[in-house]
Amino acid sequence: AQSVTQPDIHITVSEGASLELRCNYSYGATPYLFWYVQSPGQGLQLLLKYFSGDTLVQGIKGFEAEFKRSQSSFNLRKPSVHWSDAAEYFCAAYYNTNAGKSTFGDGTTLTVKP
Amino acid sequence: GAVVSQHPSRVICKSGTSVKIECRSLDFQATTMFWYRQFPKQSLMLMATSNEGSKATYEQGVEKDKFLINHASLTLSTLTVTSAHPEDSSFYICSARDGRADSPLHFGNGTRLTVT
Numbered sequence: 001a002q003s004v005t006q007p008d009i010h011i012t013v014s015e016g017a018s019l020e021l022r023c024n025y026s027y028g029a030t031p032y033l034f035w036y037v038q039s040p041g042q043g044l045q046l047l048l049k050y051f052s053g054d055t056l057v058q059g060i061k062g063f064e065a066e067f068k069r070s071q072s073s074f075n076l077r078k079p080s081v082h083w084s085d086a087a088e089y090f091c092a093a094y095y096n097t098n099a100g101k102s103t104f105g106d107g108t109t110l111t112v113k114p
Numbered sequence: 115g116a117v118v119s120q121h122p123s124r125v126i127c128k129s130g131t132s133v134k135i136e137c138r139s140l141d142f143q144a145t146t147m148f149w150y151r152q153f154p155k156q157s158l159m160l161m162a163t164s165n166e167g168s169k170a171t172y173e174q175g176v177e178k179d180k181f182l183i184n185h186a187s188l189t190l191s192t193l194t195v196t197s198a199h200p201e202d203s204s205f206y207i208c209s210a211r212d213g214r215a216d217s218p219l220h221f222g223n224g225t226r227l228t229v230t
Binding site: 032034036041042043044045046049051090092096100101102104105106107109 | 160
């Protein structure tokens with residue numbers, strides 16, 4: 001079955017430090033990959049997406065993600081975290097064969113220390 | 115672009131009553147809409163998938179008679195929680211995608227339902 005794994009449930013970083021959130025996907029074919037961010041009590045906002053081509057994709061709010069086929073990974077990075085980045089982050093995969101449905105990871109909660 | 119509007123953002127209702135939640139795509143045609151339920155500190159749980167003009171497809175374990183979904187147009191889907199009970203209290207989120215294979219999901223801001 002298709003699955004998306006976010007190994008880190010909770011990450012704490014200091015403001016100004018770099019950030020990497022991990023995401024691994026399963027399945028034979030390469031899916032479309034997305035990262036979303038959710039602030040408390042809100043819906044999800046798209047940060048970036050990967051379909052094909054350049055494996056390093058740039059997103060909003062200074063985030064980027066790198067697709068590595070050999071590792072089935074799509075890790076999210078930010079060079080310098082701001083206190084406003086504290087939120088829940090979800091990695092998601094979309095497979096054309098899954099009736100239009102996306103598969104979500106369990107999410108990673110990011111806490112930013114002053 | 116690609117804005118999804120979800121209303122209401124919060125609703126409190128009494129046990130036994132029904133509540134309707136609307137999800138509208140404001141600037142694109144949503145061929146497919148999804149309804150999720152999210153428990154505190156958890157990921158999204160897909161409840162059902164709706165395609166315009168056809169019956170919704172419910173995930174296993176979701177009561178279709180309790181959670182009525184209508185996708186009457188390319189810009190509007192509704193979720194009606196019928197005969198609500200306190201255990202139905204949750205955060206409900208809709209999302210929509212257009213017909214392109216590479217379309218991401220566009221999410222509404224969610225509805226916090228509290229059943230008293």
